[in-house]
Structures are given as C-alpha cells and as structure tokens.
Amino acid sequence: MILSQKENRKIKKVALTKKIECHDKELILTQERTRQTPLAEGDFIAYCFDDNIKVHGGTSLELADSNMMSAIPSSVIVTLLLKGHLKFSYDDLEFHLNTKSEPCAVIVNLAKPANFRREFRAGNQVSKLNIIMHPSWIAQRAGLDCPVQQFTRYHKAHQPIALDQEMLELAQALMALSHPQTFQEKMQFEILTHTLAARVLNQLTHDSFKMEADTLCSHYSQVAHIVNYIEKHLDQDLSLERLAAQFSMSVSNLQRRFKQNLNLTVSGYIRIRRLEIAKLQLERGQITITEAAYEAGYQHPANFTNAFKRTFGVPPQQIYATK
Template identity: 40%
Template sequence: MEPGSRTPTSIPKVVLTKTVIEENRRVIFSQNRFANSPILEGKLLHYEAPDAFTLYAGTSQDLVNTHVVSSIKPCVVLTIVLEGTLTFGYDDLEFQLDGSRCAEVLMVNLTHPVSFHRSIEKDNQLTKVNLVISPNWLKARLNRNERPYPFVQSHLNYLRQPINDDTLEVIKRILSCEQPSDLLGRLELESLSLQLIQQMFALVDLNTSTHKASKETPQSERIKRILHFIETHLEAPMSLDVLSARFSMSTSNLQRVFKDELGITVKSYIRQRRLHVAKTGLERGVLTVTEAAYEAGYNHPANFTNAFKKEFGVPPAKVVKHL
C-alpha cells in the first residue's frame, strides 16, 4: 500500500457531487450547501450494465484543489491510472496511483458500506478506468472452491499489480470507445469490461501483493438491501417508519432482523455511519466541526461533539486537519 503524500492547499468543501453533460464533455460539480462549482471536466465515458457492473473511463482535468468525500455501497472496484496522479481511499485504507511513474491496476473488495475520499489537484490531467462490480453478480458466477472466492469474502481485501501488455491493450480499447448509442457499441464495452475483470481475477492469489483482510460474517440479502438504501440516503432524514415501509416490514421486525444480524439497532447504525463519514471529512480537511455536525444530521455542534467523542474516544476538534 502506498499512501498519498501530496496535500493540496486552499481546500474548498466538497461532500457530494453531480455530473453535467455539456456538449461533448462531462463536468463534475460540487453539490452541497457550502459550494456549487465545477471541480473537474473532461471527455468521460459512463456505461452501466444493469445489475452487473458500471464503467467509468476517460481523461479529465482537475480544475481546483479540493477533496471529495462520499459514501460507497458494497462492491468490487477496479481502478487503473495511465496518466496523472490519483490519491484516494476507503475509510482508513489509502492509495496513490501515479500513471507517469508506473501504470498500475488496483482491485479492492468492499463487503460493507464505506466512506470514500479522493484528492483533486488543480491542473492534474488524469486518464483512468474504473469498474464498479456488483458483488451479487460476481458471486453468482463464483464457486466456493475457486481461487478468488476467499478474496470476495473479506472486507477491504485488495490486489495491486503493474499493468501487463494484455491488460494495457484492453484498457486502451476501452479508452478509445465513444459513449455507446446502439447495441453494438454497448456490447463492445461490455465485452472489454468482462475481459478486464477476467484478467484481474486470474491474478488473485498468484500475487504476493494481495492484502488479506479478516473474514467477515455473511449477511442476508435483505440486510444488504437495507444497508444499501441507508448508505445512499445518509444525507436525508430517515426513520424506522420510512425504512419499514420501504422494505414492507413492521418496525418491530426490522429492529429484530437488524439486531440479530448486526448486533446493533437501526438508529445506532445510521448514527455510526453518519459519524464515520463526518470523521473522514474532518480528517481530510474538507469540513469544519460545525459543517461536519450539519452533514451528520446534528442541529447543534455540542450534541455532535458529545456523540463523536462517545463513538471515537476523542472530540472532533482533535481529528480536524488544518490546512
């Protein structure tokens, strides 16, 4: 693992983003109550194979020095950088990929929702490919006795590998594709994506750089769907009634299932996830304590401070990164 070493200065506050297509380019905007401005732009390809994987690829130009902090649901993520520097991480796991120094591919397995953070550095031109793979799609094709099976069972397992000639050829073909508008274009992207996935999983357990995380307790599909919904709606008001109606369960049944599988109440889980996202924002220098309190759903910073200290053992001011 190679943590990022460069720290941008004059950091705008970015927590959520949105994408706007303008003519033949995509512009990524910050989107929260503190800012609404473009942070990067470029010719970016975005293709989704429903219930299977999502592909992001292309070359972009960073427009400002900033950080992005958001949440990401369980998945397997492939990240390849051919040009520029990408500094990012999941919870406390950090990476820096530098395409000008060594073209590498990184595969990370996420069995739980995590906080994702990424540094954006002004004038950095980045050429990269991201594949976000559905764990259900992957596991439906994977037998327990196959070599990659243990890899997808443990949270934050990762494999980091220099790109070989075969992988580089597939990546270049992906980058040469236009946004598909017909069946043949979509099939080409899906075929290339599958080749990339196949090549990466062929390396699992054949390379000593594979990181072995502790094995996780399996979760039911129902709990996974509930956790996914919570993770993608952390910024919104959320109650037991809302969740119960969403998943056609009584509030008592929801509480029982949650407690049995996760050992925690629904309310406590939501509070913990919001606090962890806020902690990441504070550590990355993205948020002040007051802003983190608001993002975590607390109207009063004092209440946020008490909850934060109870969860992490220190007040939020102790983890703030001053830039």
C-alpha cells in the same frame, strides 16, 4: 506505483459532486449549499450492466484542489490509471496511484459498505477506468476454492495489478467507446469490459492479496459512518434528533462535525441526495413528478419543482417531458 502516504497540503472538504454537459465537454461540479465550483472537465464514462457491473472513468483535467466523498456499497472495484496521479481511499484504506513510470492498477474488495474519498488537484490530467462488480456477480461465477471467491471474503482486501500490453489495449479501446450508443457499440463495450475484468481477476491467487485491519479513527471516521447510515435510510425519517441519538451525539455536535468535515449541513446533504435519486427516477421514467416530490420529502410539488430547479438548473418537467 501504489503509495500510502500522508501529505500536509490543505485541500477543501467537499461532500457531493454532480456532472453536467458543457458544449463539447462535461464538467464535474461540487454541490455545495450556496455555490457550485468546477472540479474537472473532460470526457467521462458512465456505463451500467443491470447493476451487476458498472464502468466509470474517462479522460479529464482537474481544475481545483478539493475533495469529494460518497458512499460505496459492497463491491469488487478495479481502478486502472493510464495517466496522471490519483489519491483515494475507502474508509481508512488509502491509495496513491502515479503513472510517472508506467500505468498502474489496483483491485479492492469491499465486503460491506464503505465511504469513498477522492482528492482533486488543479492541473492534474487523469485518464482512468473503474470497473465495479457486484458481489453476487462474482459469487455466481467463482467456486468455493477459487482465489477470487476467497478474495471477496475479506473486507478491504487489495492487490496491485500488473498491466500487460493486451490489458492496456483493452483499456484504451474502452476509453475510445466512452459513449456507446448503438446495439453493436454496447455489445463491444461489454465484451471489452468482461475481457479486461477477467484478465485482472486472473491475477488473484490464494496468497497474493493483502488484508487490512478494519479499524477507523478520527472525527472524519465518525462522520463517514453517519453518511453511510444516511445513504442506507434515505427513504426513512432522518431528523437531526434521530441521527444524533443513533450515534450517541448531541444535535449541535452532529451538525458541527458534519459541517467541519463535509462543508454541508446534515439537512443539506439529505436534501441533495434525495433530489438526485428523484432526478434519476424521472430520467428513467419510473415515477411521475408528483410521486418524485413525495419520495424526495416534499409535500407540495411546487416546492419540489423550485428545489429541483435550484439544484440542477432545469425544472423536473423538462426531464420528465423527454421520456
């Protein structure tokens, strides 16, 4: 079941999250300026096919009432909810999935970058899968008259997906392979993903999906635009003065709205995002610690090491040494 409704229950605003391992479970934590709060624990899936297809999800228990927000690039996103309830939005396009009667799913096209927002509710047990497909992957496979190609032309086009028994079995098999390690496991995971994605995309017809007016409203919408701009220009100078001028705001107004909506300062958001990118590059062995420091905006590697350890709990040398 898919609903679009407003609720009055007040929840905490959160901008960033991170995932850590904790004994036999994993945790999703808020990444706030002065503290970290667990949002969910469970077994999470994160698998990428050369940036063309990404699979996220897993089974988890939500631990606190809160909100997370992130920037999403242009993509076709399939969300399958097998258990629990899930409230999320892309800019002003909101979905509320609930498995009270049966598992449910939805497919959404983002023809341009959007801001993703998701609610966490304490006690909510969630089992879900997200399949995120890059537009070029779709374009290489869909002809001009194909319904899938037509679907990708409209920003925020969306459609509920009917889950049959075979699709549920494919989803459950993917959940069981949450951490593929061997060559055979990875091949099996990718085959299952492609098969499930094909079954979902086959439900699209020329007149089956809905299109939304691309409109935004409220102060949150303006902050969402700012976050999206920051995400696309993290490798450039992002001074408060430049950002304020870009959005025709005063510096004080920019700082106030950002803090009110995301519970983080502008500089704090930028600092954490750059550190997260540096961590990812170090994990992949793409750059040295000194290079990571400069790319993250630190002129002195020692300052980078201190900031990295405060944010992730370990120094960058520990991550780089494993490569």
